[in-house]
Amino acid sequence: MELNGAHVVVTGGSRGIGAALAQHFADAGSTVSLVARSADTIKSFADDLSGHAFPTDLLDPDQVDELIPRIEHEAGPIDVLVNNAGLETSAFFNNVSPQEIRDVTTLNLEVPMVLTRAVLPSMLDRNNGHVVLTSSLAGTAGFPGLAAYGATKAGLTNFAAALRMELRDTGINMTVVAPGPVDTQMWDALEEETDLAPMLKRLRRFQLIPQKSPDFIAAQTVKAVVANKRHVRSPRRLASNTMLREAPTLLTETLLRGVPLGPQPRS
Numbered sequence: 001m002e003l004n005g006a007h008v009v010v011t012g013g014s015r016g017i018g019a020a021l022a023q024h025f026a027d028a029g030s031t032v033s034l035v036a037r038s039a040d041t042i043k044s045f046a047d048d049l050s051g052h053a054f055p056t057d058l059l060d061p062d063q064v065d066e067l068i069p070r071i072e073h074e075a076g077p078i079d080v081l082v083n084n085a086g087l088e089t090s091a092f093f094n095n096v097s098p099q100e101i102r103d104v105t106t107l108n109l110e111v112p113m114v115l116t117r118a119v120l121p122s123m124l125d126r127n128n129g130h131v132v133l134t135s136s137l138a139g140t141a142g143f144p145g146l147a148a149y150g151a152t153k154a155g156l157t158n159f160a161a162a163l164r165m166e167l168r169d170t171g172i173n174m175t176v177v178a179p180g181p182v183d184t185q186m187w188d189a190l191e192e193e194t195d196l197a198p199m200l201k202r203l204r205r206f207q208l209i210p211q212k213s214p215d216f217i218a219a220q221t222v223k224a225v226v227a228n229k230r231h232v233r234s235p236r237r238l239a240s241n242t243m244l245r246e247a248p249t250l251l252t253e254t255l256l257r258g259v260p261l262g263p264q265p266r267s
């Protein structure tokens with residue numbers, strides 16, 4: 001994907017990984033549209049980036065349904081959709097409330113699917129586009145204390161695998177970003193006295209979860225979009241997790257080679 005002159009939408013663009021992604025896409029010459037609840041923050045950041053701000057609560061289905069048409073109307077066709085907004089649950093499952101389960105599932109899994117569905121018609125018309133999904137290392141295996149969060153991220157990864165096969169004959173590509181710990185507000189909250197603490201202590205003893213900066217993840221992601229790479233895996237020392245998880249998908253892809261699967265490019 002050529003990023004110079006592209007229009008990139010970043011959800012969760014007010015801070016953390018999303019803000020770093022927005023900065024890196026803008027540095028690559030893209031016009032960035034930021035989506036988050038913090039209206040003042042994204043408006044002022046969008047001014048800095050010469051982009052656009054679309055204050056939105058993605059837990060409100062009406063706002064979600066109107067978001068993509070609104071962005072396309074006000075800022076033009078979307079070349080790259082980055083589904084990055086997310087929240088975590090960080091307690092043993094018996095301590096997670098039904099509302100928290102609904103919210104994490106909606107924001108982390110349902111909303112990326114609905115927004116992706118909304119950008120597809122225009123991307124298919126142009127036979128060009130890229131969808132980024134911010135999954136997580138927690139989507140590659142079950143981690144205690146992250147049952148609901150990990151379920152949403154595993155769901156995102158499988159969603160991408162299936163949709164990538166459906167879009168195989170089109171010019172639309174997908175990248176799944178699956179980071180371990182990243183130095184953001186979300187990770188800071190996990191490090192506080194949560195139920196995860198003993199697990200994190202063990203993984204740290206084996207030096208398996210080095211913390212990366214949002215800038216590092218954003219730079220890797222932008223490179224992956226330019227090169228149409230399927231995955232951003234971090235930390236490298238746990239890349240085996242994502243690779244092992246990818247094996248059944250690769251087998252399915254091989255078995256389905258030559259079978260008509262989804263939209264065909266328009267002639």
Ligand SMILES: NC(=O)c1ccc[n+]([C@@H]2O[C@H](COP(=O)([O-])OP(=O)(O)OC[C@H]3O[C@@H](n4cnc5c(N)ncnc54)[C@H](OP(=O)(O)O)[C@@H]3O)[C@@H](O)[C@H]2O)c1
Binds near residue numbers: 013056180183
């Ligand atoms: N940090 C990590 O260690 C880590 C590791 C793996 C994966 N990830 C994933 O990376 C993504 C970004 O995480 P982060 O660490 O950058 O988190 P963060 O610092 O907590 O940022 C979360 C972003 O999501 C937005 N957001 C939250 N609720 C929203 C809502 N209802 N409507 C619209 N926007 C909403 C927030 O903006 P507002 O509050 O302004 O709405 C913010 O921009 C998430 O999907 C997360 O699961 C993070």
